[in-house]
Amino acid sequence: MNASISRLPFLFILTGIFGFILFHVTSIMSLTGWIGEGIRGPTGWFHVHLFVLGWATMLAMGAIYQLINVILQSKIYSERLGYAHYFLFTFGLFGLLFGFIQGEIAWIAGFATLAFVGIVAFVWNMAMTLLRAGKWDPITISTACAVFYLLLTGISGMSMGIDFGTGFLGEAHENFFRAHIFLGTLGWFGLLITGFSYKLLPMFYLSHDYDTRLQYVTLILWNAGVLTGAVSLLFGTSLWVTCGALALIVLALISYNIHLLQIRSKRHKRTPGAGIAWTIYGNQLFAVFALALLIKLLGSPEQLMTTKMMLMIGWFYLNCWVSFMVLCYASKIVPFLWWTHKYGKSVGKPGTPVMADLLNDQKANLGLMLIACSNLAVLAGIALDSPVMIAVCGTIFSLVSLAYISLIALVFSR
CATH class of the missing domain: 1.20.120 (Four Helix Bundle (Hemerythrin (Met), subunit A))
Structure with missing residues (x-):
């Protein structure tokens, strides 16, 4: 390189x-x-x-x-x-x-x-x-869509910023705010993580000859959910339309998780590393949470716009899924990049470390487990309206997160 x-x-x-x-x-x-x-x-x-x-x-x-x-x-x-x-x-x-x-x-x-x-x-x-x-395949199309939604997120954010000074949006400011969040979270991050997983999981599991049809199903359902939800929030349509958009995302998540299991079933490497193993657990938990949320909202969709519900959804999505997936993949991507950059031309020479020497997998596994548990504990504190629980569990979450990222950062010293 x-x-x-x-x-x-x-x-x-x-x-x-x-x-x-x-x-x-x-x-x-x-x-x-x-x-x-x-x-x-x-x-x-x-x-x-x-x-x-x-x-x-x-x-x-x-x-x-x-x-x-x-x-x-x-x-x-x-x-x-x-x-x-x-x-x-x-x-x-x-x-x-x-x-x-x-x-x-x-x-x-x-x-x-x-x-x-x-x-x-x-x-x-x-x-x-x-x-x-x-x-053009599900990976590159997902990447293109994710980048497009990032652009729309930026445009909606800039529009709100201009509105603070001019007031040109009027009552539509709130609608732009909701669409901004929807596009940035489910659009940008959602399609980026799902799309790149189609490349990263097979690469680290050494999987071959798996069926890729569900990649297209997931891509279509996820885009339909993002576009429906963004339009619904932007134009202030019925909450049932927004719930319908979330239902499409849930179906996409189910399809996505089934496909991840297909990839894992075709693996030729039994132990791909703690980070990759935890991505499977994190994705499965996210699918369960999303399905439970959808069932709850079908009974009373007006709950979606309450502050408490938005905090719970935001914390779970951004911390328990998006950030957790980034942390999981970082445990493989960072050592791979650094090893290739520093030792790629020294392969086979005496004293050249192997990639596994750059990051202790057992420590990474412990760090991810503690992050997952403390993350869920903060979520429980939000659900119980307990500032004390949020403060204690949030501090623990931050401390274990700092310890874990230190492991990742230390890769650059090796």
Whole structure:
């Protein structure tokens, strides 16, 4: 691997790790009190955007820049544009976060614009890379759709930002806010994780000759759910339409989980590593939670818009699934990238470590187990309306998360 090419994903990954650490340090300082202070305020905006953009999106972008080369067997359209994307997005993001802390609308608007320009650069780079390669399958289509939804998320976010200064959206501001969340969570993250899992799980399980038809089923159902839900929320249609969109997502999740089991059943490697094993458990738990949520909402769909329900859904989706999947895959992707970068040309030479030497799998397994348990404990605290339980379990969650990310970060020292 060319060293100059490999630096771009490392920039995003290292910055994402920094964002993850900053999120948990600030959460510990407040004893996770920001959860109970209301998400629709400067403190909530700071923590949510730090987590979603500074951690999950930052690391996901880095992974895309590397994995798209593996998937397409070709270089990205423009590495220079990739660096421009990194600096615009990073500078804009941390300026935006500072603006949230200060409560300065002008500051927020200016740096949000920089971050948005960075997103546009990323979307253009990925679109040109995919179009030039011309390889269309569930993995590349899912990636293209995810990037498209990221763009729509950015556009809706910018629209809300402009509305703070001009008021041009009027009562539609709330609808834009809901569509913004839906597109960013279920659209961007949902299709990115499902699509890349079709590549990563077979690669680490060494699976061959599995049926891929459910990949197309999942892709169609998930997109139908995202588009239906976003349109429903944007135009303020009946909650039954929104629940119908969630039902499509649940069906997609069921299809997706069945396919993951198909991939695992065709494995030629019994022990792919703790991170990969935990992705299966995390996906199965997410499917069970989503199905239970749908059944509950069918009885009274108005519960969907309550603050407590939105907090529970947001915590489970972003922490128990999105972030957990990123942490799981990071335990394989980071050692793979670093080993290839540092030792790829020294294969077979005396003293060259194997990839397994870079990260202790038993410690990774313990870390992921503790993160999963403490994550669910915080969720229980939210469900029980217990600030004490949220504070205690949230602090434990942050501490074990910091310990786990330290294992990942230490890979770069080996």
